[in-house]
Amino acid sequence: MKRRLIPAVLGAAALTLALGIAPGAAAPQPDDLTPSPSGQKTAAPYTAPDRSAWTVKPGPEPAGLDVTSPADDVIPVVAERLHELGAARGFTRQETDYPGRAITVLWKGTPPADVTAYAASRPYGVTVTIRTGAKYSRAEAEAARTRLLNHPAGARLGITWSELNADGSGVTVGVAARTRAAVDPLPALRDAARIPDVALRLGVEPIKGDALFSRGNDAPPWKGGIRTTNTDGLCSTGFAVLAGSTGKLLSASHCDYPGNLAVRDGAGQTIAPGGSSVATIHGIDSMLIDPSDSPATTPKIFRGSHTTTSTSLVKSWYSNWPGDPVCSSGASTGEHCGTVYDDSDVYVDDYTGARIGVIQVAAPSGQIMGGQGDSGGPMFKKVTGGVQARGILISADITAGSMTQSCGSVAPDANGIWCSRWVNYVPISTILNTWGVSLETG
Numbered sequence: 001m002k003r004r005l006i007p008a009v010l011g012a013a014a015l016t017l018a019l020g021i022a023p024g025a026a027a028p029q030p031d032d033l034t035p036s037p038s039g040q041k042t043a044a045p046y047t048a049p050d051r052s053a054w055t056v057k058p059g060p061e062p063a064g065l066d067v068t069s070p071a072d073d074v075i076p077v078v079a080e081r082l083h084e085l086g087a088a089r090g091f092t093r094q095e096t097d098y099p100g101r102a103i104t105v106l107w108k109g110t111p112p113a114d115v116t117a118y119a120a121s122r123p124y125g126v127t128v129t130i131r132t133g134a135k136y137s138r139a140e141a142e143a144a145r146t147r148l149l150n151h152p153a154g155a156r157l158g159i160t161w162s163e164l165n166a167d168g169s170g171v172t173v174g175v176a177a178r179t180r181a182a183v184d185p186l187p188a189l190r191d192a193a194r195i196p197d198v199a200l201r202l203g204v205e206p207i208k209g210d211a212l213f214s215r216g217n218d219a220p221p222w223k224g225g226i227r228t229t230n231t232d233g234l235c236s237t238g239f240a241v242l243a244g245s246t247g248k249l250l251s252a253s254h255c256d257y258p259g260n261l262a263v264r265d266g267a268g269q270t271i272a273p274g275g276s277s278v279a280t281i282h283g284i285d286s287m288l289i290d291p292s293d294s295p296a297t298t299p300k301i302f303r304g305s306h307t308t309t310s311t312s313l314v315k316s317w318y319s320n321w322p323g324d325p326v327c328s329s330g331a332s333t334g335e336h337c338g339t340v341y342d343d344s345d346v347y348v349d350d351y352t353g354a355r356i357g358v359i360q361v362a363a364p365s366g367q368i369m370g371g372q373g374d375s376g377g378p379m380f381k382k383v384t385g386g387v388q389a390r391g392i393l394i395s396a397d398i399t400a401g402s403m404t405q406s407c408g409s410v411a412p413d414a415n416g417i418w419c420s421r422w423v424n425y426v427p428i429s430t431i432l433n434t435w436g437v438s439l440e441t442g
Contacts, residue, residue: 044283046149046346046355048142049430051087056432058318060441062384067125071101072383074124076318079103082128083319085115092134092141092168093343096323102127103321106168108134134168135197144193145171149346149355151192157185160206161399164344166322170197174204174399206350207395207424215302215331216266216411220293222249223311224301224378227266227331227411228289230274232256234413236331236377237289238392239314240297240440241432247297247440249289250431251376252394253280256287257351263289266331266413282352285394286431287376299442301378301387305334306411313386313442317428320359326381326390328361328423330374332414333407338363338421347395347424358424359390360397370396371407371419379425389428389439396420 058080062073075096082094082105092106103126105119111130119128136144141164148154148171149162161174171193179202190198218226224239228251235255241248249271253259259280263271270292272278277290291297300311320326320343327337342360349356361379363369370377370393380387396403400422407419432439 044353044355046146048146049357051083051429054429054433055436056429056438058316058429060316062316065124067122069124070384071098071126072381074126075101075103076381076388078123078126078128079321080319081118081123082115085118086111088139089115090134090137092136092138093164093166094321096321098323098325100127101125102129104129104131106134107132108137108140108168136168136170136195138164138168140195141165141168141171144195144198145173145346148173148189148193148198153185153188153192157189160348160350161201161204162346163342165197165199166342166344170195170199172199172201174201176203176205178203201399204399206348207356207398208350215306215308215334217269218265219269220291221247221295221298222265222271222291222293223298224249224314225329225331226302227373227413228255228271228376229264229266229268230256230261232258232261234332234373235375236373236393238376238378239301239389239428240299241288241435241437242440243288243435243437246290247295248437249291249297250392251287251289252392253282253285253287254349254351254394255376256280257282259287266411281434282349283354283356284426284430284434285349285354285356286392286426286434288435288437297440299440301329301380303329303335303387305409306331306414308334314380314389314439315383315386315441317389317432317439318381319429320390320427324381324390326361326379327387328370328374328377328379328393328425330370330377330393332373332411332417333368333371333419334409336363336367336369338367338369341400343427345397345399345424356394356424356426357430358394358397359427360400360422360424362400363421365421368404368407368419368421369423371410371414372417373411373414379428386442391425391427392431393423393425395424397422397424
């Protein structure tokens with residue numbers, strides 16, 4: 001099947017792997033690895049995330065936090081502080097445990113005194129356990145990956161995916177080939193990364209359209225989680241953001257590859273006329289929609305099934321860590337919740353060649369996290385008084401498991417779609433800081 005990152009099919013046609021639906025497309029077959037006619041694009045240079053350059057900061061922090069505050073409110077704050085203290089000083093990874101009101105941190109070397117003191121203070125009643133023994137810090141492993149992805153040896157091999165090993169033992173990269181070449185590529189890859197700990201995974205396809213995900217009849221001011229349509233197909237809106245005082249809507253750029261198409265809701269109402277009212281950044285699979293109406297947006301997202309009329313206020317945003325409970329809410333399949341299992345993967349979009357850093361979340365066994373046509377929809381965490389923005393849904397994680405057409409109840413325009421238990425989303429931190437916009441909160 002073609003896996004170009006495109007939106008869901010209009011009407012009864014199939015939706016695509018980047019979770020969208022393209023008009024006139026045949027129902028995708030996830031076991032068919034036929035490449036796109038144009039072939040995979042040369043991957044763009046990779047730039048590692050740099051939190052020190054963030055101009056848009058996490059928050060706002062809930063007022064009056066103390067040891068009696070809900071874990072949903074305090075753990076994101078504590079996790080942010082732990083990373084801030086350790087980012088350049090041995091921090092490797094952290095995993096949250098909301099039911100246990102706890103965070104476990106993996107460290108390289110001996111944690112600095114201020115880090116251990118902060119952990120020992122049990123901030124807001126959160127138990128922080130620091131485990132040592134990582135071979136590489138997060139910063140060191142990320143630097144090695146960046147060297148590798150931007151080195152000619154990596155380009156020659158056609159790396160389609162990479163991750164920082166969860167135990168701090170190095171870097172793993174993936175390629176589409178299913179058999180090893182006659183000449184072992186690992187020595188050259190290790191030389192390029194300048195570390196000996198590089199592993200290779202075979203049979204990892206780049207993200208293509210049929211792995212991408214695309215509510216019916218909204219009205220201005222526009223909300224997140226609604227159906228959008230254009231001549232490329234069907235998708236969903238994410239969160240409302242502010243460019244200065246102007247309200248705009250986030251979605252996924254693979255929903256509009258030209259970056260200039262008119263955007264309508266599921267009932268055909270015009271949200272934005274196209275042209276300069278739509279902007280895209282394919283390097284982070286992000287689209288910014290400038291609605292015609294005033295007020296244009298409101299800090300709410302739809303919650304519940306694809307037929308829902310219920311909404312929640314967007315209260316804040318924070319970073320993502322393994323163990324975090326997060327939910328999706330797209331227009332095709334509605335709301336689904338799961339647990340973050342990785343925060344370090346980078347995929348190649350075979351249509352644009354962009355290297356896209358993603359967060360990965362899994363639904364419980366036998367459930368789904370999203371389906372085609374949910375692309376561009378909001379990824380969030382439930383908090384007191386509403387939701388906390390975490391990212392924008394873009395695709396299925398086909399390295400974790402195969403897609404299914406057992407999607408449960410779906411929107412009428414999404415019949416026949418493919419869904420997945422495992423999905424990728426672009427972190428909200430990346431999106432806000434790349435566009436230079438702020439999250440609209442209430």
